[in-house]
Amino acid sequence: MRDRYNVCQSIHLPAQTGSTTVLERMRRGYTREAYLDLVQKIRDIIPDVGLSSDFICGFCGETEEEHADTLTLIRAVGYDMAYMFAYSMRERTHAHRNYVDDVPDGIKQRRLTELIEAFRESTGQRYDSQIGTVQLVLVEGPNKRAPETELVGKSDRGHRVSFLNVPIKHSFEADGLQNPKIGDFVEVNILKSTRASLFGEAVSRTSLSFFYKNCASSSATAES
Incomplete structure (x- = not known):
C-alpha cells in the first residue's frame, strides 16, 4: 500500500470502544493496547496515512470510566473520519443472549455527544495540518x-x-x-x-x- 500510488493512503480500522473490558464483553478479540500498537505500526510504515473508525457508546454495562477510555483513545489516535453511534440491542446476538441493555438513553446520548466533540477536536488538528500542502x-x-x-x-x-x-x-x-x-x-x-x-x-x-x-x-x- 505504501509503495502503490493507485491505492488510497487511507485505512478503516474499527475500534468500537477504547475500553479493553468492553471489548471483552463485545468479544472483539483484541485489547486497547493491541489496537494502539497496530495504529503505531501502520503510521511507522505510512506516516501520512488517513485513519477512520467506528465507535459505539453505551454498550451493556458501560461505566463512566470505560467511556472515558474511548474518549482518550480518540484523542490519542487522531482520526480523519469516524462513524459514531449510541448502542441499541439487536436480537439473536451474543449481547442479547447474555447482557442487559442497561445504560439509559439519556446517558447514551450524552456520551455520544462527548465522542463527537472529542473526534472534532482531534480531526480538526489533522485537517489544519494540511494547510500549505x-x-x-x-x-x-x-x-x-x-x-x-x-x-x-x-x-x-x-x-x-x-x-x-x-x-x-x-x-x-x-x-x-x-x-x-x-x-x-x-x-x-x-x-x-x-x-x-x-x-x-x-x-x-x-x-x-x-x-x-x-x-x-x-x-x-x-x-x-
Missing part, C-alpha cells in the same frame, strides 16, 4: 453549497476538498486551459480548513502517476 483530489462534482462556482472531491486521506471551478492547465498534456470534470485528478494547494473540510486553489489537472512521481514528495516535505 498540495493535495491530489479526485473530483466528485459541484459543491452543493456553491454549485455554480465550486467543485468538491476527496483527497488521498479521504478529506473533503472544495475549490473554485475555473479553467486550469494540465500537468503534462498540451490541451490548454480547461475546467476539471468529474473523475479528473486535480492538484490543489490547500489554503484553509474548516476543521471538517478543506478549501484550496486548483493548480493543474494531472494523473495519479504524475502526481506521485513529481509532486507528492515535495508536498510531504512542506507538511512536515
Whole structure:
C-alpha cells in the first residue's frame, strides 16, 4: 500500500470502544493496547496515512470510566473520519443472549455527544495540518453549497476538498486551459480548513502517476 500510488493512503480500522473490558464483553478479540500498537505500526510504515473508525457508546454495562477510555483513545489516535453511534440491542446476538441493555438513553446520548466533540477536536488538528500542502483530489462534482462556482472531491486521506471551478492547465498534456470534470485528478494547494473540510486553489489537472512521481514528495516535505 505504501509503495502503490493507485491505492488510497487511507485505512478503516474499527475500534468500537477504547475500553479493553468492553471489548471483552463485545468479544472483539483484541485489547486497547493491541489496537494502539497496530495504529503505531501502520503510521511507522505510512506516516501520512488517513485513519477512520467506528465507535459505539453505551454498550451493556458501560461505566463512566470505560467511556472515558474511548474518549482518550480518540484523542490519542487522531482520526480523519469516524462513524459514531449510541448502542441499541439487536436480537439473536451474543449481547442479547447474555447482557442487559442497561445504560439509559439519556446517558447514551450524552456520551455520544462527548465522542463527537472529542473526534472534532482531534480531526480538526489533522485537517489544519494540511494547510500549505498540495493535495491530489479526485473530483466528485459541484459543491452543493456553491454549485455554480465550486467543485468538491476527496483527497488521498479521504478529506473533503472544495475549490473554485475555473479553467486550469494540465500537468503534462498540451490541451490548454480547461475546467476539471468529474473523475479528473486535480492538484490543489490547500489554503484553509474548516476543521471538517478543506478549501484550496486548483493548480493543474494531472494523473495519479504524475502526481506521485513529481509532486507528492515535495508536498510531504512542506507538511512536515
